[in-house]
Structure formats: C-alpha cells, structure tokens
Amino acid sequence: MPAENCNTLVFVGFVEVSILTSSEPSVRAFSAEPSWRGEVRDAVRDAGELCRRLQLPEDLAGSAAAAAGQFPVFVPPSYLSRIQLGNPQDPLLKQVLPVSEETAQVEGYVADPVGDAAAALQPGVLQKYAGRALLIATGACAVHCRYCFRRHFPYDEAPHGAVEWESALDSIAADSSIQEVILSGGDPLMLVDGQLAGLVERIAAIPHVDRLRVHTRLPVMIPSRVTDELFAWLTGTRLTPVMVIHANHAQELDDQVASSLQRLQQAGAMLLNQAVLLRGVNDSTDTQAELCQRLIELRVVPYYLHQLDRVAGAAHFEVPVEAGRQIVKELRARLPGYAVPRYVQEIPGELNKVVLA
Numbered sequence: 513m514p515a516e517n518c519n520t521l522v523f524v525g526f527v528e529v530s531i532l533t534s535s536e537p538s539v540r541a542f543s544a545e546p547s548w549r550g551e552v553r554d555a556v557r558d559a560g561e562l563c564r565r566l567q568l569p570e571d572l573a574g575s576a577a578a579a580a581g582q583f584p585v586f587v588p589p590s591y592l593s594r595i596q597l598g599n600p601q602d603p604l605l606k607q608v609l610p611v612s613e614e615t616a617q618v619e620g621y622v623a624d625p626v627g628d629a630a631a632a633l634q635p636g637v638l639q640k641y642a643g644r645a646l647l648i649a650t651g652a653c654a655v656h657c658r659y660c661f662r663r664h665f666p667y668d669e670a671p672h673g674a675v676e677w678e679s680a681l682d683s684i685a686a687d688s689s690i691q692e693v694i695l696s697g698g699d700p701l702m703l704v705d706g707q708l709a710g711l712v713e714r715i716a717a718i719p720h721v722d723r724l725r726v727h728t729r730l731p732v733m734i735p736s737r738v739t740d741e742l743f744a745w746l747t748g749t750r751l752t753p754v755m756v757i758h759a760n761h762a763q764e765l766d767d768q769v770a771s772s773l774q775r776l777q778q779a780g781a782m783l784l785n786q787a788v789l790l791r792g793v794n795d796s797t798d799t800q801a802e803l804c805q806r807l808i809e810l811r812v813v814p815y816y817l818h819q820l821d822r823v824a825g826a827a828h829f830e831v832p833v834e835a836g837r838q839i840v841k842e843l844r845a846r847l848p849g850y851a852v853p854r855y856v857q858e859i860p861g862e863l864n865k866v867v868l869a
Contacts, residue, residue, distance in 0.1 A: 559580050604763055614828075649698070650700060701726070716749035725754040735771065773810050777811055787853065817840070819836060
C-alpha cells in the first residue's frame with residue numbers, strides 16, 4: 513500500500529512479530545478461530561499454495577515462486593475469498609501474485625522511489641513536508657501488495673520497539689508546527705491494540721498535535737481487525753481521528769468490509785480512501801467509477817488516486833500519466849465532484865504531492 517508521506521518527520525520503527533514477518537514459505541490450514549490474529553496466522557505465504565487454493569494453471573505456480581524472491585507472498589483468508597477461482601486475470605489476484613516481470617531490471621525503477629533515504633536525519637527519522645509527522649510503527653503488513661513502494665525498505669536497520677520511539681516523539685514535541693501525526697507502515701494495525709493505545713496516549717500528550725491519522729489496509733484485508741479495543745484508542749483521546757484505507761477495486765469492498773467501515777464511522781472516525789492506478793487492475797474509467805461509487809455508498813471519501821511509485825519490481829503495473837488524466841477527466845464528466853479522487857504523484861524533493869489531475 514502507498515504510505516502517506518505528507519509530513520515533516522518520518523519515524524521508521526519495527527516491531528518483530530515472527531508469525532508476520534517470516535520469509536519462510538509454509539502451507540497452513542485455515543484456523544477456525546474467529547479473530548484477526550487467526551487470519552494472520554492462516555495467511556497464505558507460498559506462491560504455489562496460492563495458485564493451488566485458487567485453482568490456477570500449474571505453469572503460474574512455478575513462475576510465481578521464482579518471482580517471489582526477497583518479497584514473499586502474504587495473503588490473508590478474507591482477501592483470498594474475494595478472488596475468483598481459476599481466473600488469472602482477476603484484479604485482486606494481480607495485486608498479490610508474483611509474476612516474472614518483477615525480476616526485470618527496468619531503468620528508472622529503484623529501491624527507494626520516494627527518497628526516504630535522502631530524507632533521513634538520524635536512524636529512523638526522516639524530514640519531508642511541513643505540518644505533519646508520520647510514524648512507521650511496524651514493517652509488517654496484512655498483505656504483500658506486489659507494487660508496494662517500500663518492498664525494499666531496510667526495516668532491519670530501523671529502531672525496534674517502544675523505547676526507541678522516544679527520539680521521534682521528542683522531535684514532534686520540539687516542532688510546534690506539527691499538528692497531525694500519521695501512523696503508517698507497513699501497517700500500524702498489525703500491532704496489538706495495547707501497543708497502539710500506549711503510543712496514541714503519548715502522542716495526545718503533545719499539546720500542539722490536534723489530529724491522528726491512521727493509514728491502514730487492515731479493514732479491507734481482514735475486516736475482523738475492527739474491534740472494540742481499536743475504537744477505544746482511536747477515538748479515546750482529544751485527537752481528531754482520521755482513517756485512510758486502501759482499496760483499489762470495488763471487488764475488495766464486500767459486505768464484511770462494509771460492515772467494518774460502518775462500525776468505524778459509528779465510532780466517530782473520518783474515512784478516506786487512497787488507491788493506486790494499476791495496469792490490468794483498475795486502469796479504466798468504468799472500473800474507477802465503480803470503485804468511487806462503491807466508496808461513496810459506504811460513506812468513504814475517494815481521497816487520492818496515486819500514480820505508481822517507480823519501485824524496482826513493479827514496472828509492469830505502470831499506467832501512462834496521460835491515460836490516468838483521461839480517466840479522471842471522464843470520471844468528472846460522469847460523477848459528482850466529491851466522488852472523484854485527486855490524481856497525484858509523489859516526487860522526491862517536492863514540498864507536497866504533485867496533483868496531476
């Protein structure tokens with residue numbers, strides 16, 4: 513998922529959770545445990561197993577296994593259930609299935625496409641934009657999106673654990689211009705609620721911080737992650753809560769996801785969506801319109817449509833900017849203004865995201 517980088521400081525932390533970050537593929541049976549942790553444990557971590565579960569042609573399994581490389585497969589059961597069996601062209605499958613194109617060396621596609629390394633002030637702290645601070649609380653995710661711009665990020669070099677968050681929080685406290693703190697990752701909701709509650713309480717104790725924004729794909733990937741404990745820390749402080757989810761296709765937003773999003777709204781969180789324009793997934797006006805209309809139906813604002821970050825291994829997903837602009841032009845002719853996302857691109861060194869359309 514693209515992380516929202518409109519911030520002054522980025523703290524890159526990593527909490528080691530062995531069942532989430534292991535690179536060793538394994539075949540696991542689905543657990544009957546009705547909890548989001550059970551879904552994490554039962555996630556498919558092997559390309560061959562993914563192909564077998566989805567009844568895909570045998571030749572895909574071999575190429576997918578070879579392409580997984582340093583970025584292994586990770587697909588939770590809830591998301592897996594929304595992928596059409598036997599269809600290699602399924603738009604959800606394309607987001608999680610490794611393909612041979614990932615191993616190609618393509619000019620202009622690099623390990624750090626948004627300039628995180630160049631923005632480092634000290635280990636784990638980056639300085640980018642004014643007014644907001646982004647904390648990457650963990651390197652773990654609920655899904656390994658094949659287009660992830662941080663798929664090569666050196667999480668092992670980042671600070672580990674709550675004690676090492678101190679310098680980041682001190683930096684935020686020292687800069688009175690920061691009004692919003694963004695929790696991102698990885699995916700912050702991969703941490704247990706007790707850890708997140710403690711972190712949010714410390715953020716709320718900084719007088720000049722007014723808003724808490726959480727960037728997460730968990731409510732879409734594993735809807736059961738939306739729990740009463742989550743509501744307690746998300747809405748239990750003086751901070752105004754904003755949650756930015758990540759859905760690229762209307763097929764991702766089934767009834768279980770809809771129910772979880774409704775619970776978040778009832779708890780008082782503002783909900784926004786960011787998507788990435790992906791070739792073969794959502795690069796048509798009809799597909800984008802269907803996504804935007806479904807989001808509005810669920811009372812989620814279509815916030816950003818991102819041009820692909822040029823990360824090594826994801827060149828096959830890129831859609832030309834002019835094609836993206838045409839899609840947005842056609843969306844504006846078809847949908848009300850509030851249902852059309854801003855088409856943006858992250859360019860290292862710019863003072864904000866560049867609006868393309």
